[in-house]
Amino acid sequence: MPQTVIKLQGTSKSTFKDEVMKILPDGGNLNLCLTCGLCASGCPASGLEDMDPRKFLRMAALGLDEEVLTSNWAWMCTMCQRCVYACPMKIDIPQLVFNVRNRWPKEAQPKGIRGSCEMAFKTETCSAMGAGVEDFKFVVEDVLEEYREAQPAFREMKAPIDKGGAEFFLNQNSREPVTEPDEMVPLWKILHLAQADWTYGAKGWAAENYCLFCADNEMWEKNVRIKAAAVDDLGCKVWLNTE
Numbered sequence: 001m002p003q004t005v006i007k008l009q010g011t012s013k014s015t016f017k018d019e020v021m022k023i024l025p026d027g028g029n030l031n032l033c034l035t036c037g038l039c040a041s042g043c044p045a046s047g048l049e050d051m052d053p054r055k056f057l058r059m060a061a062l063g064l065d066e067e068v069l070t071s072n073w074a075w076m077c078t079m080c081q082r083c084v085y086a087c088p089m090k091i092d093i094p095q096l097v098f099n100v101r102n103r104w105p106k107e108a109q110p111k112g113i114r115g116s117c118e119m120a121f122k123t124e125t126c127s128a129m130g131a132g133v134e135d136f137k138f139v140v141e142d143v144l145e146e147y148r149e150a151q152p153a154f155r156e157m158k159a160p161i162d163k164g165g166a167e168f169f170l171n172q173n174s175r176e177p178v179t180e181p182d183e184m185v186p187l188w189k190i191l192h193l194a195q196a197d198w199t200y201g202a203k204g205w206a207a208e209n210y211c212l213f214c215a216d217n218e219m220w221e222k223n224v225r226i227k228a229a230a231v232d233d234l235g236c237k238v239w240l241n242t243e
């Protein structure tokens, strides 16, 4: 497999390296990395852009700020945390990735992720796909009716929206009502069989929050607060976010 050679040119005045130190366990330094490669072995983004988490971390440790901060690989990490579990030194590489993303100008971030973050604020539903209140109600009611008719064992099944005082407030990823509505039903069935007292909210029903993936702390929090307010408005006790 072809390998990219990392060229060290002169002395690097790294500022990013200082920030990277914050992701290390207490009292640690980047030399803690044993270069064992366990992080890379289970990483779904290993090999993409000729990069992997070990290499990314080593580049940061070497002070290659420009290469680290402009690598598209930072947008390929899924934040799954497998590397953290595998690492004998517990080095938090996804936090390093998050810090790198946070440094990217908004206009340079991948359009799909950035656009999905911003779309959530265009409706009161927080849907990254722009699905509004009426769209959601229509799909939920339509799918519910279909299943109640087709499956007698679930004739009494409910999928409430805005049921005040329900114990559980459930969020739903927009992808399901918009593109795969049948995928909502298995969870409805579980909640029905468990006799759970639950509801969706017409406002803030969308579970996804792409601002997290943009490392945009301000908009991430804003998105969460809109949904939390919807839970409080209905007086629900438990917020179930399926994301």
Ligand code: SF4
Pocket (backbone or CB within 6 Å): 032, 033, 034, 035, 036, 037, 038, 039, 040, 053, 054, 057, 086, 087, 088, 089, 090, 091
């Ligand atoms: S698993 Fe940890 S110690 Fe091993 S190469 Fe990766 S970051 Fe370094």
Ligand code: SF4
Pocket (backbone or CB within 6 Å): 039, 042, 043, 044, 045, 046, 053, 076, 077, 078, 079, 080, 081, 082, 083, 084, 093, 094, 097
């Ligand atoms: S969190 Fe990112 S770097 Fe770590 S294993 Fe997952 S995809 Fe790879």
